[in-house]
Amino acid sequence: MILTVTLNAALDVTYRVEALNAGTTHRVRDVHTRPGGKGVNVADVLTQLGEPVHATGLAGPELNLPDFVPIAGPSRRTTTVLSTQDDSATLFNEPGPVISAGEWAAFRTHFDTLARDAQVIVLSGSLPPGLPADAYADLIRRAPAPVILDTDGEPLRHGLTARPALVKPNIDELARLLGRIPDLPADCAALGVPVAATLGADGALLTTPDGTWHGQPPRVLSGNPTGAGDAFTAAFARGIATGTPWPAILADAIALSAAAVNTPTAGAYDEATYREFTDLIQVKEA
Amino acid sequence: MILTVTLNAALDVTYRVEALNAGTTHRVRDVHTRPGGKGVNVADVLTQLGEPVHATGLAGPELNLPDFVPIAGPSRRTTTVLSTQDDSATLFNEPGPVISAGEWAAFRTHFDTLARDAQVIVLSGSLPPGLPADAYADLIRRAPAPVILDTDGEPLRHGLTARPALVKPNIDELARLLGRIPDLPADCAALGVPVAATLGADGALLTTPDGTWHGQPPRVLSGNPTGAGDAFTAAFARGIATGTPWPAILADAIALSAAAVNTPTAGAYDEATYREFTDLIQVKEA
Numbered sequence: 001m002i003l004t005v006t007l008n009a010a011l012d013v014t015y016r017v018e019a020l021n022a023g024t025t026h027r028v029r030d031v032h033t034r035p036g037g038k039g040v041n042v043a044d045v046l047t048q049l050g051e052p053v054h055a056t057g058l059a060g061p062e063l064n065l066p067d068f069v070p071i072a073g074p075s076r077r078t079t080t081v082l083s084t085q086d087d088s089a090t091l092f093n094e095p096g097p098v099i100s101a102g103e104w105a106a107f108r109t110h111f112d113t114l115a116r117d118a119q120v121i122v123l124s125g126s127l128p129p130g131l132p133a134d135a136y137a138d139l140i141r142r143a144p145a146p147v148i149l150d151t152d153g154e155p156l157r158h159g160l161t162a163r164p165a166l167v168k169p170n171i172d173e174l175a176r177l178l179g180r181i182p183d184l185p186a187d188c189a190a191l192g193v194p195v196a197a198t199l200g201a202d203g204a205l206l207t208t209p210d211g212t213w214h215g216q217p218p219r220v221l222s223g224n225p226t227g228a229g230d231a232f233t234a235a236f237a238r239g240i241a242t243g244t245p246w247p248a249i250l251a252d253a254i255a256l257s258a259a260a261v262n263t264p265t266a267g268a269y270d271e272a273t274y275r276e277f278t279d280l281i282q283v284k285e286a
Numbered sequence: 287m288i289l290t291v292t293l294n295a296a297l298d299v300t301y302r303v304e305a306l307n308a309g310t311t312h313r314v315r316d317v318h319t320r321p322g323g324k325g326v327n328v329a330d331v332l333t334q335l336g337e338p339v340h341a342t343g344l345a346g347p348e349l350n351l352p353d354f355v356p357i358a359g360p361s362r363r364t365t366t367v368l369s370t371q372d373d374s375a376t377l378f379n380e381p382g383p384v385i386s387a388g389e390w391a392a393f394r395t396h397f398d399t400l401a402r403d404a405q406v407i408v409l410s411g412s413l414p415p416g417l418p419a420d421a422y423a424d425l426i427r428r429a430p431a432p433v434i435l436d437t438d439g440e441p442l443r444h445g446l447t448a449r450p451a452l453v454k455p456n457i458d459e460l461a462r463l464l465g466r467i468p469d470l471p472a473d474c475a476a477l478g479v480p481v482a483a484t485l486g487a488d489g490a491l492l493t494t495p496d497g498t499w500h501g502q503p504p505r506v507l508s509g510n511p512t513g514a515g516d517a518f519t520a521a522f523a524r525g526i527a528t529g530t531p532w533p534a535i536l537a538d539a540i541a542l543s544a545a546a547v548n549t550p551t552a553g554a555y556d557e558a559t560y561r562e563f564t565d566l567i568q569v570k571e572a
Contacts, residue, residue, distance in 0.1 A: 015378055022306045023374040031380050079365065081378065088309040092301055092367065094317050 002046055002237045003118035003145075004039035005111065006057035007135065008096050008128040009065060010078045012036030014265055019085035029084075035063040036078060036266055038124035038150060041230035042237065044267030045260065051238050056114055058099060058107055058128065067114075069107040073097020076128075082264070087222045099130035111139060118145045119241040120165075122233060127155050137162040146240055150233050152176065163193055165240060168233050170198045185212050185286055194246075196236055196253065198229055204257075205286065206250045213247045215283040217258045221273070227266025232257040251281040288332055288523045289404035289431075290325035291397065292343035293421065294382050294414040295351060296364045298322030300551055305371035315370075321349040322364065322552055324410035324436060327516035328523065330553030331546065337524050342400055344385060344393055344414065353400075355393045359383020362414075368550065373508045385416035397425060404431045405527040406451075408519060413441050420444040432526055436519050438462065451526060452480045454519050471498045471572055480532075482522055482539065484515055490543075491572065492536045499533045501569040503544045507559070513552025518543040537567040 014032040043055035059068040060075035076096035080089050115121055121143050123136050132138075136159040140147045146165030149156065152173045160167065174182045174197055182188070188195040188207040197205045203216035232253045239249030259274035260266075300318040329341035345354040346361035362382035366375050401407060407429050409422050418424075419440040426433045432451030435442065438459045446453065460468045460483055468474070474481040474493040483491045489502035518539045525535030545560035546552075 015380075017378070020308045020376075022308065022369070022376050023372075025377040025379065028378050028380045079378075083308070086309075090306075090308050091311040092303070092314050092365075093311065094301075094314045 001052045001054055001117050002043075002120045002122065002241055003114055004043040004046075004053065004055045004057075004122040004124060004237075005139065006037035006039030006055065006059075006068075006125055007099075007107070007123075007131060008076070008126050009035065009037035009040060009057050009059040009063055009068065010076045010094070010096070011063060012266060013077055013079045015079060015081045017081055017083055020081055020083045020088065020090055026081075032265060034265065034267070035059070035065050038230050038233075039122060040065070041227045041267040042122050042124055042234045045227075045231045045234035045256070045269060046238065048268060049234065049238060049256075051241075054114060054118070056110065058103060060097070069103065069110050071097060071099060071103050089225060096128040099128050101130075104131055104135070108138070108142070112142060115143050115145060118143075120148065120237045121145050122148045122150070122237050123159070123164075124150045124230065124233065126152065134158040140164050148233060148236055148240070150229070160191060160193065166194045166196055166236060167191065168196045168198070168229070168236065170229060171200060185214075188212075196232070196250065198232055198257070204232070204250060204254055206246055208246050210246060212286045213250050213283050214286040215247075215250045215254045215281055217254055217277060218280040218282075221258055221261045225261060227263075227268070228257045228260045230266060231260035231269050247283045247285075251283045252278070254281045254283075287338045287340055287403050288329075288406045288408065288527055289400055290329040290332075290339065290341045290343075290408040290410060290523075291425065292323035292325030292341065292345075292354075292411055293385075293393070293409075293417060294362070294412045295321065295323035295326060295343050295345040295349055295354065296362045296380070296382070297349060298552060299363055299365045301365060301367045303367055303369055306367055306369045306374065306376055312367075318551060320551060320553070321345070321351050324516050324519075325408060326351070327513045327553040328408050328410055328520045331513075331517045331520035331542070331555060332524065334554060335520065335524060335542075337520075337527075340400060340404070342396065344389060346383070355389065355396050357383060357385060357389050375511055382414040385414050387416075390417055390421070394424070394428070398428060401429050401431060404429075406523045407431050407433045408436070408523050409433060409445070409450075410436045410516065410519065412438065423448040426450050434519060434522055434526070436515070446477060446479065449479055452482055452522055453477065454482045454484070454515070454522065456484045456515060457486060471500075474498075482518070482536065484518055484543070490518070490536060490540055492532055494532050496532060498572045499536050499569050500572040501533075501536045501540045501567055503540055503563060504566040504568075507544055507547045511547060513549075513554070514543045514546045516552060517546035517555050533569045533571075537569045538564070540567045540569075 076094035140162035235253035255277035259269035362380035426448035521539035541563035545555035548556040
């Protein structure tokens with residue numbers, strides 16, 4: 001079983017508008033809502049893949065997420081505005097409610113119980129206000145299974161000190177971590193743990209003690225980027241759980257990520273695109 | 287007592303972001319929510335002015351609006367994204383839930399009771415899905431007091447046939463009503479009822495059987511335009527209720543509207559701006 005953790009769960013709201021013009025009023029054509037957050041998206045993708053998965057985290061009661069530790073404050077919303085005209089996505093992420101020390105303590109106890117049955121644990125997304133910056137580092141140290149960490153800023157910096165099995169930064173997160181434009185692959189290799197870095201149109205780079213690989217999709221798809229990174233993470237969680245070789249995991253992650261861009265909401269992928277891309281991804285030693 | 291009617295009430299959400307860039311992700315700095323909708327805003331402004339006012343309409347239970355007739359579906363949200371960088375406001379308006387025939391019948395009965403004590407009735411905003419396009423015309427015909435109608439499109443066209451005491455279109459709403467660029471003041475005068483048309487930076491135009499006036503603020507303020515039109519309407523409601531001469535109402539409405547632009551949320555105005563502008567508005571016969 002793969003365990004995903006979402007400490008900053010959200011109600012994901014998707015608005016479709018004709019075109020987004022700053023400073024004007026938009027009539028929203030349709031409204032779609034789902035419980036979200038990066039770890040929830042990873043779990044949804046794994047479910048679609050047929051993998052046994054368990055999603056946990058912290059969430060307000062309105063999200064109706066079973067096995068999440070309840071918090072008092074209302075959960076945050078993330079709103080994605082999709083423009084029909086140019087297929088662009090514009091996101092607005094609320095900060096979220098402040099987590100109390102008691103809620104965090106309750107979560108750690110719950111985590112210890114669930115983690116016992118996990119083959120791989122995925123820690124995804126930002127930390128809500130109130131949690132210490134080393135919250136992920138703490139969970140990584142308690143975890144009895146390999147941990148994939150997908151976060152940003154100080155939580156990523158602290159998390160690296162606890163040596164997760166893999167980190168999954170995108171190029172902007174890498175630049176923020178380093179404080180400069182990354183020098184690839186050297187900067188990833190220097191992090192001391194396996195790194196799967198997503199590079200946008202340039203594909204993805206994987207550095208490990210066993211080798212370094214780069215992969216690229218045959219073409220870049222436009223659509224909803226939310227959740228593409230989470231599909232990428234889902235592929236790594238499955239690959240690590242099943243003992244798949246690194247370059248094969250990387251190819252699978254790029255295909256699944258491209259197939260997720262092709263769907264209107266996060267936490268899902270387009271099966272036809274996934275099948276098509278699975279045979280077309282080029283992965284080479286870098 | 288002034289009665290305001292909001293058939294398409296909403297939870298008004300205001301997000302503050304650094305700058306709005308389409309196609310990117312925004313961290314929302316702060317989130318402000320209030321029960322809103324145009325008639326609620328008009329009532330809030332009248333309350334701040336110290337005028338006796340009663341707000342009614344149709345609303346979901348989560349809006350906590352007493353004296354509104356409850357509906358089953360969750361109320362819609364309107365989200366205003368304020369950019370700190372350029373003071374611009376970008377709005378996203380959800381369509382809202384479908385109103386049942388029973389809910390509409392319950393509202394009309396409730397309206398008949400409340401309208402008995404009203405000196406002026408204000409009907410504001412769009413009609414929610416499920417209501418007939420002549421819903422406002424129906425209310426105007428039942429109303430025992432003068433009615434101000436502030437709406438758009440078909441509800442405005444139907445409403446005019448019931449001869450309200452005043453309509454308050456903006457220039458875009460006038461253009462949609464006519465199907466072409468308005469010829470002012472002739473097109474307003476031809477509507478057959480008093481018309482207070484807001485013209486953005488060009489101030490406002492009032493056509494009545496007693497005369498035609500144009501007014502202009504001494505300077506145009508930037509800020510949150512949501513609710514500026516509702517403050518304008520509030521001034522007309524008070525002016526008609528108190529029997530104030532038309533040109534004095536117009537001057538007051540322009541001052542109050544400018545003072546509302548100067549506040550971060552709808553339904554409020556800046557007292558200092560209102561005092562300053564009250565003596566500076568130029569109203570001339572047109």
